Structure formats: structure tokens, C-alpha cells
Amino acid sequence: MKHNNFFCKFSLLGFLLYSSLFAQISEPFKVINPIQYQIAEEDTTSVVIETNSSLIDYFVISNDLNLSRRIDVDSNRSHYCEVIYLELGDNKIYIDGFKDGVLVKNKVQKVFHTSSAYKEYKYPPNKYDFNYFHNESKEKVCATCHNMSVNEVKGYAFEDVTKSNCYQCHSHIAEKDHGHAPAVNWLCTSCHNGEVGKFNRFEKGKTRFNVPDPIGTVCFNCHKKTKENWEKKLFQHEPVENGSCDRCHSSHSSKRASYLKKPVWDLCHTCHKIDGSHVIKTLFGKKHPTKGVKDPSRPGKELDCMSCHYSHASDNVSLLKGKSNFIMCIKCHKK
Amino acid sequence: MKKLVALLLTVVLGAYLFQAYGVAEKFGRFVVIMGNIAYNLSNAKHAYEDFDFNISDDELSEINVSKIANEVKSSIDKKKEKKALPTPLAPVEIAVDEVREEEAVKHLKTKIKEEALVSLDDLPDKFKPLKQxxxxxxxMGACRICHTSKNNKPGELISKRMTDICYSCHKTKYTKEFDHKPVKDGRCTDCHDPHQSNTKSLLKSDSINNLCMKCHDKTSSFKSKATKQFINMKLPVKHEPIEKRSCLECHDAHTSEKKFLLHLDSKMDLCLDCHDDIADEVHDSKYKHGGVNTSKKRCLECHDPHATKHKKLLKLDPIKTCLQCHDKEVKSDEDGGMLMNIKKHLDENPNWHTPIKKPEKEGGCSACHAPHGSDNFSILRKSFTKNFYDNFDNKDFFCFECHNKTKISMQYIDAEDNNVTNFRDGEVNLHHLHVNDRKGRTxxxxxxxxxxxxxxxxxxxxDFNGIKFPLRFIETPEGGSCAPACHNKFEYDRVRPKGIGK
Structure with a gap:
């Protein structure tokens, strides 16, 4: 009996040893996220690295934005997460692993930060692809340290936002000045409801937290009255009509009021390229300005497209704010 | 020669200027613009303003037909309603009185044998002095009508059943839906004295009310005390008709078609017969209180018809009365939504609004809500808003009945009027800032x-669009801070301005 017990213990120890050996990767480190040639819609991405502590002492994450972060590898820990900021377009993330001060492995991950507000960055090159993170197989890796469940109570915002499970990894999305209330209060699933729209049908089931595209279906859940008001109008701006709110607005937080992705004039000019003679060109070739001067009709503000046009809907052609051209002129040009 | 040179020079200069200032281009543009103006003038309809929406004849007829049909239908419906209105029935108790008058007893002396008459002076001593x-x-001294002539047992009746004697003259029989128990049992003499009394209708008591209370008081020691339907008239707040007139204002002494021997339906009609101002509120207001409108006991859900300890004849104190029903989520008659569990809300939150805190002085729930019905939502006594955003201009919100409107209307608060509001950063009134905007918050x-x-x-x-966002309010001795969903954490301080007051 005694002998038997000893054998049991021994075999258990052996199994544990074997399994722990098996679990460790054979290379110094492995990049789990981002994948090579990944598309990023936010201006940040989290770098998740799995290490083998016996083959690496520390590693350095750097990119072209003067970022360089050294992370020491602990023998008790296998996975490391770092959030890094991205520039629009191509980004290279360099990960260099060191052992005893000697470079043992280096890897370059390419990430493309896309934005619908910039024509040149709207469509990433073909080789880039989306990486859907929140699915069962990938979440298993994180679940060892992070609570991957949704702890949000429907209809109630967090009293202390840091208690949100989403906040643990995604805190950076809400750090800009103008925060969209559901985002900065971590009511993530009110938009990330896992459903897909007609523009992203193919994404169905790829991640738990899908957002429908066009996003309007979720936006208008809250902004119901605004939508009703717009629908009463004769003309609607095309993105309003098909619910592509995210073409101009960022959904989480932004540097600008109304969560605009760019300043108003630039934002409009992403799609509406105007030549020199917008509004009027006088006999002597002098153009009417569309920016860079004070707006007499809106004291304290600069002239931009919003001086004359509504951005969403209007009863007047060209979404003008006044019924006729003449009314538009006398708004500023008073006798 | 000179002329030729001058001409040549002017031509060259002219050509140079013509080229330099682009006169040709400008002239060309001028011609185009003038041409455009001429074209637009000749074709007076400007393309932009020429938006008229042609509705096809089919659509037009469809719209008109349905509209006309609706109008016709509504007018017919109205006529029908008018016809269907029930003609008011004559109150039942009048009919009872009429019957009684018809059969009112007339005692004719000729009908009674003269030798049996006893003169009033010969009556036994116990009947003296005579009453009113x-x-x-x-x-008449016609003792024989009721008593036997044998003298061995003085006062012996001709029949053992009282009803036989009384009903032999008083032909009115009380056989409606509900009878008073003594009437049903034939105990006429429980209430009436067969000989004489100082009260009308020969009552055995000095007043109607005292007679009733003989039986209907729980503490009474009267032998034929009522078995149920006790009332306590010793409580301080009494129903006026009982005090000033009598129980018979509402009840019939003998029999009635309605429960509790009432003249009209006990639940509401009887009450509203006198309280016609309340009747308007109950029947005609836009928003009705389920407590009166659809409840089981109607008025009696909250009020006691006889006497209570509380003002307005409420059964319980003003707050508890409401919490009888509102201690759970109740379905609203207004929009079918669920009304909050106010008891739970009050239990969970220690700081109460003053009318709730001091119900006796400030009026409790009914300080703001009209319990019988109102034209304002949530049966509020005066207008308020349901919205998060609303413009305060020219609006007379209910809150300002008690709260000073200058609290929100003053943009800056000087040292002189320091006490108007504490919600300010330095001198800037933060109430004004929140409220008087394009999107004024309510x-x-x-x-x-x-x-x-x-x-x-x-x-x-x-609550903003169905999601509940915490305000995260923190108060400090001289100010405080808020971090709601509307903005980031903002601080204010009355003495050392921290935000906008700087």
C-alpha cells in the first residue's frame, strides 16, 4: 500500500514536470497579437507576447514613433501585454529579445492603422487583414490572468469605471478629452452587441463583440429623437441616410467636440473636394473664403463648412442652412 | 511723325496693359456672367426653388377618401355616443319615501271602540311627564290596539311577534336587497319607542347618531349590539355630514338596494354626489389615478367615510396611505409602464424631499401629486417635464412653487445674494449654466x-436614453465635484473658484 502511494506521487510529479515542459514554447518568444499584416481601426494596439523565460532575459518593444519599452521576463510569468500607439497607415512594431545582453531573436510586425476619415488610409493594401480577438480559442490565453467575462449590468453604468473587465485592457480608448458617454462609462456591449450588419455579414461569429456595420442601428438606439428629426427633413446627408455615423465621428473618444475624426473643414474635404470657386468668384478672381476667417454669423467661431451647411439633414438643397442663396449671403453680409 | 509715335506708344501700352490685367479674360467672364444673369432672368423659375412635389391623382384620392371617411365615421360615432348616454335614473330612496307617504297611517277615532279609549290623564305614572x-x-289612548285588555299582566301585547303589531298599521314592508338587521328580525322597538319620545320618529335616543352608535360602537354595552360594522366616532377627524347632520345623510335606517344600506353605490357615486369638485377631477382629468379609477374600493381605498386620526379622513397618515399600494411596482394607467417601488426607494435613500420628510406640515405625496387625477403627467398638480433636456424659458415648472426661481435665473451671484444657491463656482451660478443653454437640462x-x-x-x-449613468457627486465643505456621463470630473468651489468661475 505504502509503495503504491509513493508510486502515485512520483508519477504525478513526473506528469506535472512533463506537462510544464510541454507547455513552454521552444523559441525565446512568440508574438500572439498583433498578427503579421494586421488592420487596426483604433489608434492603439495591444502587443501580446508569450515568452520562454529560460531562453530570454528581457525584450524591447519599439516602433517608428520613438517608442522603446524594455520589459524584463519573470520566470513565473509567460505572457506579457503592452499597449502601443499607432500612426495612420503602415506601422512597424519591432520586438527584440535579449539573453545575457545578446540579441537572440527579433521580429517585425506590420500593422496598418486605417481610418475612414482619410481617403489614403481608408483601404489598406490587400495583404493586410483583420484579426478578430475575442473568440473562444484566443480568449483562453488571456483568461489565465484576465477576467474575460462581461461584468456590465444592462442599463447601469459603472460607479467606478475601473471595475469594468473591459477597462483592464482597453482603458486607452477613453482617455481623450471628449468621451462618448457609453464608451467612457464602459457600457461596451450596448454597441458591441455581437451582431453584424449588411456591410459586415462575413464577420459573423468571428468575435464576441462585433459591431454592426452600418453602425447606425446601434447609434440610433439612443439617438432616436435626433434621427426622427432628421427623417422629417427633405434631404439627408448620405452617411446619415445609410447610418454610417462612424465615417465622421469616432465612437469612443476624440480630441474634438462632437467626437469628430478631423476638424470640420478637413473632414468635409475628405469626400467633397472643392475647387477654388466655391460660393462665388468675383470679376477680379477673388474667391470667397471657406476657412481661415472669422464667421460673422457664429460669433467666436471660425468660418468652416458648418457656417452655411447642415451636416446631417436639411429642408434646403445642398443641406444649406437658409432657404435661398440670398438668405445665406445676408447672414454675414449685412448692409 | 510725333503723332505717329504717340499713337504707336499708346497702342503698345494699351496692348501691354490689356495683357497684364487680363482684360480679355475678365471681359469674357463678364460676358458669361451677364449672359447667365440674362438667362436666369428670362427663365424666371430658379432651379433650386422649383421643388414642387407632385402627388398623383391616385394618391390624392386615396388620402382624401380615407380622411373624409374618418371624419364621417367620427361624427357618426359622436352622435351614437350622445344617443347612448343613459338617462339619469331617479334616486331609489325617493321611491321609498313615496311609498311610505302613500301608505302613511291615518288613525281615525271612529275606527276604535270608544269605550276602550284611555284619557292621557289616566295613563300610568311611568309615562309622565309626557314627551314631545x-x-x-x-x-288617543287606544292602548287596546297593541295591548291585551286583560289586566293581570300590565303591558302584555296582543301578539308575541312585534312585526304583527307594527305592520298591522304600518303597511310599508322593507323588502329591498339589503335590510337593516333589526328590521329583518322584526325588532322595531330596538330603535323606536312605541309610546312617546323627545325625538322625531319616536326614537329611543336623543339623536339619530346616538341611536346608531348604541349598537355600532364597539365599546357599547347595549344588549342588541351589532355583530359587525363597528365604527369609531371618538377619533378627532370626523366626516362633516355625520357631525353636522346625521348618519342618514348616507345610510337608510331600514332598507336599501345598495350595500351598507347606502343611498347610492358605496364605492364612489355616493361620495361624489356631494363632493362634485372631486368628481370633476376623477372623471374628467386627462390622467387618472388608478387608486380611485380602477381600484376595488375606489374612494374607500384611502378614505374612511366616518372618522379617522388623519387629515382629509385618510385611513393612514399621508405617506403610508400612498405606500399601501406603492410598496411594489405598479402598472401605470397613463402609459402602461411600471411605476417605481417608492417604498423601496425611500427605504434605500435616507435623504428625503421635504414634503415627504414632514408630511403633516408640507402635505406628503399629495403636495405634488393630485391623488384624484390631474391633467399633468404622473398626476402632478402642475406642469413639469419628463425630458432630460427642456427649455426653461417661459415655463412655469411645478418646482418653482416652493423653490426660488432666481436660483437658476441669475447668471452671477454677488456677495449680497449669497444664499440663493450654493451650487456656484466663485460667483458663477452653475445652476444657470446647466439650465439656460440650447440644451437646458431639467x-x-x-x-x-x-x-x-x-x-x-x-x-x-x-437616466439618459434608458441608461442609468452615475453622477459621482462628492461634496466638500466649500464646494464639490461631479463626474457624470455628460462631462469629465468638474470641480466647483464657492471661495476659491476651480472651474469656470476662474
Whole structure:
């Protein structure tokens, strides 16, 4: 009996040893996220690295934005997460692993930060692809340290936002000045409801937290009255009509009021390229300005497209704010 | 020669200027613009303003037909309604009185044998002195009508059943749906004295009310005390008709078609017969209180018809009366939604709105809500808003009945009027800032009308489009801070301005 017990213990120890050996990767480190040639819609991405502590002492994450972060590898820990900021377009993330001060492995991950507000960055090159993170197989890796469940109570915002499970990894999305209330209060699933729209049908089931595209279906859940008001109008701006709110607005937080992705004039000019003679060109070739001067009709503000046009809907052609051209002129040009 | 040179020079200069200032281009553009103007003038209809929406004849006829049909239908319906209105029935108790008058007893002396008459002076001593009202046979001395002539047992009746004697003259029989128990049992003499009394109708008591209370008082020691339907008239607040007139204002002494021997339906009609101002509120108001409108006991859900300890004849104190029903989520008659569990809300949040805190002085729930019905939502006594955003201009919100309107209307608060509001950063009135804007926030955006766990009734959560966002209010001795969903954490300080007051 005694002998038997000893054998049991021994075999258990052996199994544990074997399994722990098996679990460790054979290379110094492995990049789990981002994948090579990944598309990023936010201006940040989290770098998740799995290490083998016996083959690496520390590693350095750097990119072209003067970022360089050294992370020491602990023998008790296998996975490391770092959030890094991205520039629009191509980004290279360099990960260099060191052992005893000697470079043992280096890897370059390419990430493309896309934005619908910039024509040149709207469509990433073909080789880039989306990486859907929140699915069962990938979440298993994180679940060892992070609570991957949704702890949000429907209809109630967090009293202390840091208690949100989403906040643990995604805190950076809400750090800009103008925060969209559901985002900065971590009511993530009110938009990330896992459903897909007609523009992203193919994404169905790829991640738990899908957002429908066009996003309007979720936006208008809250902004119901605004939508009703717009629908009463004769003309609607095309993105309003098909619910592509995210073409101009960022959904989480932004540097600008109304969560605009760019300043108003630039934002409009992403799609509406105007030549020199917008509004009027006088006999002597002098153009009417569309920016860079004070707006007499809106004291304290600069002239931009919003001086004359509504951005969403209007009863007047060209979404003008006044019924006729003449009314538009006398708004500023008073006798 | 000189002329030729001058001409040549002018031509060259002219050509140079023509080229330099682009006169040709400008002239060309001028021609185009003038041409455009001429074209637009000749084709007076400007393309932009020429938007008329042609509705096809089919659509037009469809719209008109349906509209006309609706109008016709509504007018017919109205006529039908008018026809269907029930003609008011004559109150039942009048019919009873009529019957009684018809069969009113007339005692004719000729009908009674003269030798059996006893003169009033010969009556036994116990009947003296005579009282104000005398029973007709007694007055005549016709003892024989009721009593036997044998003298061995004085006062012996001709029949053992009282009903046989009384009903032999008083032909009115009480056989409606509900009879008074003594009437049903034939105990006429429980209430009436067969000989004489100082009260009308020969009552055995000095007043109607005292007679009733003989049986209907729980503490009474009267032998034929009522078995149920006790009332306590010793309580301080009494129903006026009982006090000033009598029980018979509402009840019939003998029999009635309605329960509790009432003249009209006990639940509401009887009450509203006198309280016609309330009747308007109950029947005609836009929003009706389910407590009166659809409840089981109607008026009697909250009021006691006889006497209570509380003002307005409420069964319980003003707050508890409401919490009888509102201690759970109740379905609203207004929009079918669920009304909040106010008892739970009050239990959970220690800071109460003053009318709730001091119900006796400030009026409790009914300080703001009209319990019988109102034209304002949530049966409020005066207008308020349901919205998060609302413009305060020219609006007379209910809150300002008690709260000073200058609290929100003054943009800057000087040292002189320091006490108007404490919600200010330096001299800047933050109430004004929140309220007087394109999107003016209403009181309810930040304040809970009932109770809160924070001071100043600041809400813990504000409802914005169905999501409850915490305000995260922190109060400091000279100011405080808020971090709601509307903005980041903003601080204010009355002495050392921290935000906009700088």
C-alpha cells in the first residue's frame, strides 16, 4: 500500500514536470497579437507576447514613433501585454529579445492603422487583414490572468469605471478629452452587441463583440429623437441616410467636440473636394473664403463648412442652412 | 511723325496693359456672367426653388377618401355616443319615501271602540311627564290596539311577534336587497319607542347618531349590539355630514338596494354626489389615478367615510396611505409602464424631499401629486417635464412653487445674494449654466424628486436614453465635484473658484 502511494506521487510529479515542459514554447518568444499584416481601426494596439523565460532575459518593444519599452521576463510569468500607439497607415512594431545582453531573436510586425476619415488610409493594401480577438480559442490565453467575462449590468453604468473587465485592457480608448458617454462609462456591449450588419455579414461569429456595420442601428438606439428629426427633413446627408455615423465621428473618444475624426473643414474635404470657386468668384478672381476667417454669423467661431451647411439633414438643397442663396449671403453680409 | 509715335506708344501700352490685367479674360467672364444673369432672368423659375412635389391623382384620392371617411365615421360615432348616454335614473330612496307617504297611517277615532279609549290623564305614572312626540294610538289612548285588555299582566301585547303589531298599521314592508338587521328580525322597538319620545320618529335616543352608535360602537354595552360594522366616532377627524347632520345623510335606517344600506353605490357615486369638485377631477382629468379609477374600493381605498386620526379622513397618515399600494411596482394607467417601488426607494435613500420628510406640515405625496387625477403627467398638480433636456424659458415648472426661481435665473451671484444657491463656482451660478443653454437640462436630470443617498437630493444615477449613468457627486465643505456621463470630473468651489468661475 505504502509503495503504491509513493508510486502515485512520483508519477504525478513526473506528469506535472512533463506537462510544464510541454507547455513552454521552444523559441525565446512568440508574438500572439498583433498578427503579421494586421488592420487596426483604433489608434492603439495591444502587443501580446508569450515568452520562454529560460531562453530570454528581457525584450524591447519599439516602433517608428520613438517608442522603446524594455520589459524584463519573470520566470513565473509567460505572457506579457503592452499597449502601443499607432500612426495612420503602415506601422512597424519591432520586438527584440535579449539573453545575457545578446540579441537572440527579433521580429517585425506590420500593422496598418486605417481610418475612414482619410481617403489614403481608408483601404489598406490587400495583404493586410483583420484579426478578430475575442473568440473562444484566443480568449483562453488571456483568461489565465484576465477576467474575460462581461461584468456590465444592462442599463447601469459603472460607479467606478475601473471595475469594468473591459477597462483592464482597453482603458486607452477613453482617455481623450471628449468621451462618448457609453464608451467612457464602459457600457461596451450596448454597441458591441455581437451582431453584424449588411456591410459586415462575413464577420459573423468571428468575435464576441462585433459591431454592426452600418453602425447606425446601434447609434440610433439612443439617438432616436435626433434621427426622427432628421427623417422629417427633405434631404439627408448620405452617411446619415445609410447610418454610417462612424465615417465622421469616432465612437469612443476624440480630441474634438462632437467626437469628430478631423476638424470640420478637413473632414468635409475628405469626400467633397472643392475647387477654388466655391460660393462665388468675383470679376477680379477673388474667391470667397471657406476657412481661415472669422464667421460673422457664429460669433467666436471660425468660418468652416458648418457656417452655411447642415451636416446631417436639411429642408434646403445642398443641406444649406437658409432657404435661398440670398438668405445665406445676408447672414454675414449685412448692409 | 510725333503723332505717329504717340499713337504707336499708346497702342503698345494699351496692348501691354490689356495683357497684364487680363482684360480679355475678365471681359469674357463678364460676358458669361451677364449672359447667365440674362438667362436666369428670362427663365424666371430658379432651379433650386422649383421643388414642387407632385402627388398623383391616385394618391390624392386615396388620402382624401380615407380622411373624409374618418371624419364621417367620427361624427357618426359622436352622435351614437350622445344617443347612448343613459338617462339619469331617479334616486331609489325617493321611491321609498313615496311609498311610505302613500301608505302613511291615518288613525281615525271612529275606527276604535270608544269605550276602550284611555284619557292621557289616566295613563300610568311611568309615562309622565309626557314627551314631545307621541305615538298616535298612545295619544288617543287606544292602548287596546297593541295591548291585551286583560289586566293581570300590565303591558302584555296582543301578539308575541312585534312585526304583527307594527305592520298591522304600518303597511310599508322593507323588502329591498339589503335590510337593516333589526328590521329583518322584526325588532322595531330596538330603535323606536312605541309610546312617546323627545325625538322625531319616536326614537329611543336623543339623536339619530346616538341611536346608531348604541349598537355600532364597539365599546357599547347595549344588549342588541351589532355583530359587525363597528365604527369609531371618538377619533378627532370626523366626516362633516355625520357631525353636522346625521348618519342618514348616507345610510337608510331600514332598507336599501345598495350595500351598507347606502343611498347610492358605496364605492364612489355616493361620495361624489356631494363632493362634485372631486368628481370633476376623477372623471374628467386627462390622467387618472388608478387608486380611485380602477381600484376595488375606489374612494374607500384611502378614505374612511366616518372618522379617522388623519387629515382629509385618510385611513393612514399621508405617506403610508400612498405606500399601501406603492410598496411594489405598479402598472401605470397613463402609459402602461411600471411605476417605481417608492417604498423601496425611500427605504434605500435616507435623504428625503421635504414634503415627504414632514408630511403633516408640507402635505406628503399629495403636495405634488393630485391623488384624484390631474391633467399633468404622473398626476402632478402642475406642469413639469419628463425630458432630460427642456427649455426653461417661459415655463412655469411645478418646482418653482416652493423653490426660488432666481436660483437658476441669475447668471452671477454677488456677495449680497449669497444664499440663493450654493451650487456656484466663485460667483458663477452653475445652476444657470446647466439650465439656460440650447440644451437646458431639467431639474430631474440631476435631482431626484423623492429621495437620494446624496445631499441636496442629487441623484445617484441619471437616466439618459434608458441608461442609468452615475453622477459621482462628492461634496466638500466649500464646494464639490461631479463626474457624470455628460462631462469629465468638474470641480466647483464657492471661495476659491476651480472651474469656470476662474
Amino acid at each position: 312626540y307621541l305615538h298616535e294610538p298612545f295619544k 431639474c430631474r436630470a440631476c435631482h431626484d424628486e423623492h429621495a437620494s443617498k446624496y445631499e441636496h437630493l442629487i441623484r445617484s444615477y441619471t
